[in-house]
Amino acid sequence: MLRGTGVSPGVARGTALVIACGYRSAAPRRSIQPSEAEGERLRLDAALAAAAAQLAALQEDVGERLGPSQAEIFGAQTLAVQDPELRERVLRRVREKRINVEAALSEVIDEYLRIIEAVPDTYLRERAADVRDVGRRVLSTLIERRGPSSLVIPAGAIVVTEELLPSVTARLELDRVGGLVTERGHRFSHSSILARSLGTPAIAGVPEASVRIRTGDRLIVDGLAGVVFVNPEPSVEGEYDRLEAELRAGKEELSHLVELPSVTRDGTTVPLYANVSQLADTESALRFEADGIGLYRTEFAFSIHPAFPTEDEQYESLARVAERFHPRRVVFRLLDLGGDKVLPYFPMPPARNPSLAQRGVRLLLRHPDVLKPQLRALLRVSAVHPASILLPVVGGLEEVREIRDVLRQVQAELAAEGRPFNPDVPLGAMIEVPSAALMARTLAREVAFLSLGTNDLVQYVLAADREDESIAPYYQPLHPGVLRLIGSVADAAVSAGRELTICGEMGGDPLHTRLLLGLGLRSFSVAPGEMLAVKSAIRETRLDDARDLAQRAVELGSVAEVEALLGERGAGAPDAS
Ligand code: PEP
Numbered sequence: 001m002l003r004g005t006g007v008s009p010g011v012a013r014g015t016a017l018v019i020a021c022g023y024r025s026a027a028p029r030r031s032i033q034p035s036e037a038e039g040e041r042l043r044l045d046a047a048l049a050a051a052a053a054q055l056a057a058l059q060e061d062v063g064e065r066l067g068p069s070q071a072e073i074f075g076a077q078t079l080a081v082q083d084p085e086l087r088e089r090v091l092r093r094v095r096e097k098r099i100n101v102e103a104a105l106s107e108v109i110d111e112y113l114r115i116i117e118a119v120p121d122t123y124l125r126e127r128a129a130d131v132r133d134v135g136r137r138v139l140s141t142l143i144e145r146r147g148p149s150s151l152v153i154p155a156g157a158i159v160v161t162e163e164l165l166p167s168v169t170a171r172l173e174l175d176r177v178g179g180l181v182t183e184r185g186h187r188f189s190h191s192s193i194l195a196r197s198l199g200t201p202a203i204a205g206v207p208e209a210s211v212r213i214r215t216g217d218r219l220i221v222d223g224l225a226g227v228v229f230v231n232p233e234p235s236v237e238g239e240y241d242r243l244e245a246e247l248r249a250g251k252e253e254l255s256h257l258v259e260l261p262s263v264t265r266d267g268t269t270v271p272l273y274a275n276v277s278q279l280a281d282t283e284s285a286l287r288f289e290a291d292g293i294g295l296y297r298t299e300f301a302f303s304i305h306p307a308f309p310t311e312d313e314q315y316e317s318l319a320r321v322a323e324r325f326h327p328r329r330v331v332f333r334l335l336d337l338g339g340d341k342v343l344p345y346f347p348m349p350p351a352r353n354p355s356l357a358q359r360g361v362r363l364l365l366r367h368p369d370v371l372k373p374q375l376r377a378l379l380r381v382s383a384v385h386p387a388s389i390l391l392p393v394v395g396g397l398e399e400v401r402e403i404r405d406v407l408r409q410v411q412a413e414l415a416a417e418g419r420p421f422n423p424d425v426p427l428g429a430m431i432e433v434p435s436a437a438l439m440a441r442t443l444a445r446e447v448a449f450l451s452l453g454t455n456d457l458v459q460y461v462l463a464a465d466r467e468d469e470s471i472a473p474y475y476q477p478l479h480p481g482v483l484r485l486i487g488s489v490a491d492a493a494v495s496a497g498r499e500l501t502i503c504g505e506m507g508g509d510p511l512h513t514r515l516l517l518g519l520g521l522r523s524f525s526v527a528p529g530e531m532l533a534v535k536s537a538i539r540e541t542r543l544d545d546a547r548d549l550a551q552r553a554v555e556l557g558s559v560a561e562v563e564a565l566l567g568e569r570g571a572g573a574p575d576a577s
C-alpha cells in the first residue's frame with residue numbers, strides 16, 4: 001500500500017497506466033527491448049534539436065512582443081537543452097534500465113530537481129523552474145512527434161504520473177480515466193481541483209509512485225483515505241466492494257435534492273453556483289441545477305491551445321458556456337497565471353517564490369496584449385448573456401481601477417467598431433490576498449461583487465504554499481485566524497451591500513457549511529460534484545445556531561479545537577430537530 005493525500009474522494013479500481021507528462025500531452029512509460037535503444041536515441045536527438053529550434057523561435061517572438069529581457073529566459077533554456085550531460089544521462093538510463101526515452105527523461109529531470117531543491121543557494125533554487133520547463137518541453141516534443149494518438153487511455157485506467165499540470169489534465173480524455181495518482185501536488189493544486197470537479201477519485205503526494213507502480217498493475221485508489229493498493233489481496237478487494245456499495249447508496253440518497261431549493265431551515269435562500277473550468281464540467285453543473293457559474297476559470301481554455309487563442313477563438317468558447325447556462329449568470333474570471341498556472345508560450349520571469357511573484361491582474365496589467373483580447377471577447381459575450389468579469393489576485397484598489405481603465409478603453413474601441421456589449425458589465429474582485437481581505441469594505445464599494453478565494457487566501461495568511469506537500473500540515477483552512485478574516489470579509493460585504501460568494505475549495509466541504517453560514521456567507525460556488533452535499537448541509541442549518549457555532553469557533557486558539565467543536569453533536573452535526 002502506498003500513501004499520499006486524498007485530493008478527490010471516491011474509490012477507483014482498475015489497471016495502472018504510468019505516464020510521463022509534457023506541457024500539454026502525455027506518453028506511457030514502458031519497458032523496451034535492448035534492440036530498441038538505438039531507436040530511442042534517434043528520437044531523443046530529434047526531440048532535443050526540435051526543442052532547441054522552438055526555443056530559438058520563441059526567443060525571437062517573445063523578444064519582439066514582450067521585450068528582450070522576457071526573452072532571455074529562452075536563451076538560457078536553449079543552452080540547457082544542448083547540454084551534452086543531459087543527453088548522456090538520459091541515454092544511459094534508457095540502456096541500463098531498458099525504459100523508453102520519455103520515462104528516462106522524466107527520471108533524469110526529477111533527479112536534477114531533487115538535487116537543486118536541496119541546495120540552500122537561492123540562485124540555484126530559482127533555476128529549478130527552468131529545469132522543469134526544459135524537461136516538459138523536450139517531453140512534449142518527443143510525444144508530439146509521435147503523433148496526436150500516441151496516448152490511448154484504456155477505459156477506466158488509473159493514470160499514474162509525477163506531476164499533472166492543469167494543461168495536461170485538460171487534454172487527457174478524463175471521461176476514460178478511472179482515477180489519478182500523482183507524486184506531486186496536494187488538495188489545493190489545480191489538477192486536484194479539476195479532478196474533484198469531474199468527480200474522478202485522485203491521490204497526490206505519493207512518493208515515487210511512477211517508479212513503484214508499473215503499467216498493468218491492478219490498483220485500488222481510495223481518494224478519501226489517500227491510499228493506493230497495488231495488486232491487492234482478495235480480502236482488500238472484498239472490503240472495497242462493501243465500501244463502494246455504501247458510497248453509491250450515499251450518492252443516491254442525495255439525488256432527491258437536485259430539485260429542492262437551496263434554503264436554510266429558517267427560510268433564507270443561499271444561492272448555490274458551480275465552479276467550472278471547461279465545457280465538460282458545465283454539463284454536471286446543469287445536471288445538478290446550479291444557479292449559475294460562480295467561477296469560470298479561463299486558464300484551462302488557454303492551456304489547451306499551442307499559442308495564445310485569438311479573440312474570436314476565446315469568444316467562441318466563452319459564448320458556448322454562457323449559452324448553455326443562459327439565462328443564468330456566469331462569472332468569468334480573467335486569466336489567472338502565475339504560481340503553478342503556467343503556459344508554455346507565456347514566459348514567466350524566474351522567481352524565487354512564484355506564488356509571491358507576478359500573478360493574476362498584476363501580470364495582466366503588464367501585458368495589455370493578453371488582457372485586451374480577453375476583455376473584448378468577454379464584453380462581446382456580455383452583449384447577449386448575463387456575464388460578469390472577475391479579477392484574480394487583487395491586492396488593492398489601484399489594480400481594480402487600472403483594469404477598469406483598460407475595460408473602458410476596450411469598450412470605446414468596440415463601440416467605435418459598432419460591436420454590441422453590456423456597458424454595465426458587472427466587475428468583481430477575488431478576495432484571496434490578505435491586503436484585499438483586510439480592506440474588503442473599501443474594495444466592495446469599488447466593484448459590483450466579491451468572490452472569496454480561500455485556496456490562495458489560506459496560503460497567504462498562513463504562509464504555507466498550497467502546492468507544496470511538505471508544508472501541507474500548516475495549510476489549515478480551519479485556522480481561527482483564517483476564520484476571523486473570513487468573518488470580517490463577510491461583514492464588509494454586508495455593510496457595502498455587495499454579494500460575496502465563497503468559491504475556494506473550503507466552501508465545497510459540507511462539514512464546513514454551517515460554520516461558513518455562521519461567519520456570514522450567503523452564497524456558495526463549489527465543484528459540481530459537491531453541490532448536493534453542500535445543499536443538504538445548507539438545508540439542515542438554522543442560521544441562529546450557525547452564528548453561535550461561528551462565534552465559538554473564532555474564539556478558539558487552534559485548529560484542533562475548531563475541529564473538535566465541529567465534531568461535537570449539535571455543533572458541526574446537523575440540527576437535531
Ligand atoms: C482560490 O484561490 O480560492 C480560487 C478560487 O482560485 P484558484 O484556486 O483558481 O487560485
Ligand code: MG
Binds near residue numbers: 432453455
Ligand atoms: Mg486563487
